[in-house]
Amino acid sequence: MPVFDQQETRKPPISQIGAVLWLKTNLFSSWINTILTFGSLYLLYIMIPPLLNWMIFDASFSFGTINFFGFEIKFSEEMATNDNCGRVGACWPYIYEKLYMYTYGFYPRTETWRPNTVFALTGLLFVIVPLVKNYKYKNRVTISLIILYPLISYVLIAGGFGLLTPVATDQWGGLLLTLIIASVGIIVSFPIGVLLALGRQSNLKVIKLFSTLFIEFIRAVPLITILFMASFVLPLFLESGNYFDKLLRALIGIALFQAAYFAEVVRGGLQAIPRGQYEAADAIGLSYFQKNVLIILPQALKISIPNIVGSSISLFKDTTLVLIIGLFDMLAMVNLTSNDPYWLGRETEGFVFVTMVMWAILYTMSRYSRKLELRFNTENKN
Amino acid sequence: MSDKKTNIIEISELNKWYGDFHALKNINLNIKEGEIIVVCGPSGSGKSTLIRCVNFLEKFQEGSILVSGTELTDDAQKIRKIRSEVSMVFQHFNLFPHLTIVDNLTLAPIWVHSETKQEAREKALKLLDRVGIKDQAEKYPNQLSGGQQQRVAIARSLCTNPKIMLFDEPTSALDPEMISEVLEVMVELAREGITMICVTHEMGFARKVANRIIFMDDGQIVEENDPENFFNNAESERLQLFLNQILTH
Numbered sequence: 001m002p003v004f005d006q007q008e009t010r011k012p013p014i015s016q017i018g019a020v021l022w023l024k025t026n027l028f029s030s031w032i033n034t035i036l037t038f039g040s041l042y043l044l045y046i047m048i049p050p051l052l053n054w055m056i057f058d059a060s061f062s063f064g065t066i067n068f069f070g071f072e073i074k075f076s077e078e079m080a081t082n083d084n085c086g087r088v089g090a091c092w093p094y095i096y097e098k099l100y101m102y103t104y105g106f107y108p109r110t111e112t113w114r115p116n117t118v119f120a121l122t123g124l125l126f127v128i129v130p131l132v133k134n135y136k137y138k139n140r141v142t143i144s145l146i147i148l149y150p151l152i153s154y155v156l157i158a159g160g161f162g163l164l165t166p167v168a169t170d171q172w173g174g175l176l177l178t179l180i181i182a183s184v185g186i187i188v189s190f191p192i193g194v195l196l197a198l199g200r201q202s203n204l205k206v207i208k209l210f211s212t213l214f215i216e217f218i219r220a221v222p223l224i225t226i227l228f229m230a231s232f233v234l235p236l237f238l239e240s241g242n243y244f245d246k247l248l249r250a251l252i253g254i255a256l257f258q259a260a261y262f263a264e265v266v267r268g269g270l271q272a273i274p275r276g277q278y279e280a281a282d283a284i285g286l287s288y289f290q291k292n293v294l295i296i297l298p299q300a301l302k303i304s305i306p307n308i309v310g311s312s313i314s315l316f317k318d319t320t321l322v323l324i325i326g327l328f329d330m331l332a333m334v335n336l337t338s339n340d341p342y343w344l345g346r347e348t349e350g351f352v353f354v355t356m357v358m359w360a361i362l363y364t365m366s367r368y369s370r371k372l373e374l375r376f377n378t379e380n381k382n
Numbered sequence: 383m384s385d386k387k388t389n390i391i392e393i394s395e396l397n398k399w400y401g402d403f404h405a406l407k408n409i410n411l412n413i414k415e416g417e418i419i420v421v422c423g424p425s426g427s428g429k430s431t432l433i434r435c436v437n438f439l440e441k442f443q444e445g446s447i448l449v450s451g452t453e454l455t456d457d458a459q460k461i462r463k464i465r466s467e468v469s470m471v472f473q474h475f476n477l478f479p480h481l482t483i484v485d486n487l488t489l490a491p492i493w494v495h496s497e498t499k500q501e502a503r504e505k506a507l508k509l510l511d512r513v514g515i516k517d518q519a520e521k522y523p524n525q526l527s528g529g530q531q532q533r534v535a536i537a538r539s540l541c542t543n544p545k546i547m548l549f550d551e552p553t554s555a556l557d558p559e560m561i562s563e564v565l566e567v568m569v570e571l572a573r574e575g576i577t578m579i580c581v582t583h584e585m586g587f588a589r590k591v592a593n594r595i596i597f598m599d600d601g602q603i604v605e606e607n608d609p610e611n612f613f614n615n616a617e618s619e620r621l622q623l624f625l626n627q628i629l630t631h
Contacts, residue, residue, distance in 0.1 A: 279439055280476035284490040284542065285465040287458075294489065298480050376480075 055352070058089025068096050082343050094346045095353050098337045102354070105173015105328050111165065114156045115176050125149060150187075169247040173328040175357065181247075181329065182316040185254040190308075192255065193262025194301075198292060200263065201270055211263070218260035223318050226253045231325040250322050258315050265307040269300035302376045309369035313362050330354050387414040389448075390546060390577050391436060396445035398431060405431050406442065407601040415545075418572045419579045420588040423598035424624060429581045432598070433548045436579065437468045450545060466494055469539030473551040475531045477523035483510065483534050484519040487541045495542060502541075509537040513567050529560025536567055547571065549580040583628060589613065597621045 027037045062075035073096070085091035095102075104115055125145065132138045157180070160166040172180065199211030218226070230253030231246060238244075273296055281291040301308070323332040334350035337343070389412045396409040406428050413419055421429045434440040435447060438454050438461050447454045449464050478486050487506035491497040497505075510516045513533040515526070523531055532552055539547060549568065553561045565587050572578055572591040582588065588595050588609060595612040597605045597620075605612070605621050616622045 274474075274476075276472060276474055276476035277478065280470075280472065280478070282439060283437055283465060283470040283472075284538070285462050285494040286490070287462065290493050294493065295478055299478075302480065 054089050056089075058086075059092060060085050060089065061092050068099065082346070090349050090352070091346060092349065094343050094349050097343070098333075098340075098350070101333050101337050102174045102330055102350075102357075104176050105333060106171040107173065107176065108165075108167060108171065111159075111167060114159070114164065114167075118153045118156050121149065121153065169245050172247070174333050175330045177247075177322075177327060178316075178319055178329040178331075181251065181254060181319045181322060181327075182312075184251050185258050185315055185319070186312050188251070188255040189258035189262055192259035194266050194297065196259060196263035197266035197270060200267055215260045215263050218257055219264070223254070223257050224321055224324065226257050227321060227325050229253065246325065247327060250325060250327060254315070254319070258311070261311050261315075262308065265304050265311050266300060268307065269302075269304035270296065272303050273299055302373075305369055305373050305376070309365060313365055316362060316365070317358070330357065387416065389413065390415045390417075390450055391579075392446075392448040393432075393436075394446055396432075396435065396442055396447065398428075398435065398440065398442040398444075405601050406435070409445070409603060411596070411603065413577065413579065416575045416577055417593045418577075418591050420592040420595045421579065421581045421598060422583060422585075422588070422595065422624075423604075427598040428601040429598045430550050433470075433550060433579050433581055436546075436548060437465050437470055439470070462494070466490075466542055467544055468546045468548060469542060469544035470548040470550065471532070471535050471539050471552050473555050475523070475528075475535045475555075477531055477535055477538070479523050482520050482522055483515070483526070486523065486534060487538050490538075490542050506537070506541060509540055510534070513537045514563075527560060528556045529563045532556060532560075532564045533567055536564070536571070540571075544576070546577045546579070549578065549582065551581050551583075553582065553584055585613075585628060597624065599624075 028034045075093070082091070082094075085093065100109070100112075104112060107115060128145070129142075132141050135141065155161060155163065157172070157176075158167060158169070196211045196215055199207045200215065202208050202211070227250060230249040234249060277295055277299065278291065281295040286294065320329055320331040322329055323335075328336060331354055334347060334354055338345070338347040338350060391411070391413040393409055393411040396406055397404070398406040409432060421432065423429050431440055435442050435454075436449065441456075449468060452460055452464055454461070454464065477483075478489070481489065484503060484506050487509065488499065488502035491502035491505065492499060507516060507519060510519055513536060515530050515533055515537075518526055518530065518534075523534065526534065536552075552568070553564055556564065561584070565584060568578075568580070568587065569591055580587075580592075592609050594606055595609055596603055597612075597618075599620050605616065605618050607615075612621075613625065616625055
């Protein structure tokens with residue numbers, strides 16, 4: 001019987017690694033790809049230079065005296081007006097001047113420390129949560145944060161309770177309002193969505209029927225319709241004395257809308273869980289509630305993270321629709337401030353600025369989701 | 383088997399259908415405490431269905447099953463009580479992939495049997511030691527080989543001190559070189575006097591530890607006997623054919 005020597009391991013041939021190979025496989029793998037590569041390069045060539053010129057090289061960054069968040073900033077002796085800014089490039093002082101409106105809307109200028117505190121608390125939350133991960137009482141800390149954080153935020157922003165000057169919701173606006181609508185919408189709708197998803201999978205016919213009807217009804221209707229219903233139609237059915245806040249009505253509409261979408265996303269995750277997991281959970285004697293909370297949902301939600309975040313990102317963008325029922329979120333503020341007679345015709349700067357802010361927030365969300373996925377990935381850990 | 387021991391499982395006139403398909407036909411089977419039963423037969427003969435009826439993973443339409451005196455009905459409370467006494471080991475292990483090995487073991491003791499975390503953990507580590515994988519306690523299931531995973535699954539089902547263990551083809555999904563490590567654990571369990579019903583094709587195992595071997599075909603029990611007579615004096619033609627097929631290669 002022949003016996004073979006053990007072979008030495010070698011490095012792959014040089015033509016199979018490195019930059020040349022990367023170019024060959026990713027950009028020039030076929031003649032169609034080669035055309036597409038050159039086409040894209042040409043498009044970038046005609047688009048990027050004018051954009052940079054407008055945003056940076058021809059733009060004014062500083063002149064005149066600007067009111068920046070209530071502080072006077074003096075760049076030069078010139079008057080800070082639209083005409084001085086020029087029309088070739090962007091006029092960024094306009095953005096500085098209107099930054100307050102973009103951030104807080106009509107929130108009283110004397111009270112800005114309140115939303116600022118909420119922003120700071122939110123930032124702190126992202127620092128604290130990873131820190132207490134290994135702390136003995138982390139469950140208690142988490143639960144108290146879940147209860148305290150929204151409460152404190154609400155008291156700070158809305159005021160009242162004899163502590164702070166009340167600020168009515170029609171004075172909330174800008175990024176503050178966008179963040180409130182998006183986060184309340186997402187956080188409130190998520191548990192409802194999970195329950196609906198479980199309901200749709202349930203063996204109890206009535207619950208299944210109700211969940212399915214709710215989900216299918218909401219998903220068949222555009223968000224605008226729901227906002228209109230919540231804003232204009234709902235008050236018609238209520239007794240005149242029961243008029244409740246416009247923002248609250250919009251929030252309820254958005255939460256119900258998003259719940260239906262979350263329900264479908266989570267249902268997808270539930271369907272990916274093998275039957276064996278249900279059987280094993282049953283066989284060790286877990287109740288329906290324990291089975292779902294301890295075994296099924298942790299796995300289903302983990303699979304659904306990319307879709308949950310994707311759906312949240314669409315909701316964040318959809319919050320700009322509240323403009324049509326008369327709430328002034330960040331995007332609505334661009335329209336509003338461009339009506340300022342001193343700064344006519346500066347929508348472009350506003351839209352570009354809001355785009356950049358939106359992009360920064362949503363890109364962060366999407367990166368964070370990737371991080372969560374990796375952290376919870378126990379299936380493929382080696 | 384001494385007749386003094388009482389029946390721990392009594393199955394009588396059991397019939398089950400999947401839609402129109404008659405999966406179990408008039409099954410009558412009594413199992414005494416401490417008995418080791420091996421169930422074998424061609425695929426689709428209803429052997430898995432039968433043992434899955436014993437812990438009510440499958441509902442049945444006719445007949446009755448009594449497990450330590452309690453009759454299986456739709457009553458969720460009763461089912462949970464029975465399931466806490468009857469453990470099951472699955473063909474595909476069905477470990478919980480999002481929990482570490484030790485958390486897989488302590489889940490039922492903590493949530494179903496209200497043990498403290500400390501107690502449950504100590505017991506879990508002892509059991510892991512017994513199946514020879516204590517050093518893997520903090521890993522996740524998918525970091526283990528198939529044989530190790532199945533041993534964890536056995537340890538998990540022992541964690542609740544069951545009176546009865548059901549094995550549903552525990553070695554069929556394993557690579558050949560891992561089968562013996564799982565069988566060794568099962569042989570050891572069999573010697574400790576726990577009641578076991580094993581659906582398996584491991585005839586060596588059956589010969590070694592079974593008190594009775596049951597041959598099923600087409601949803602019925604065709605023949606049951608002690609190992610000696612089962613292998614040497616098969617009466618029915620179907621069993622002779624089956625034994626020929628699995629023993630000669």
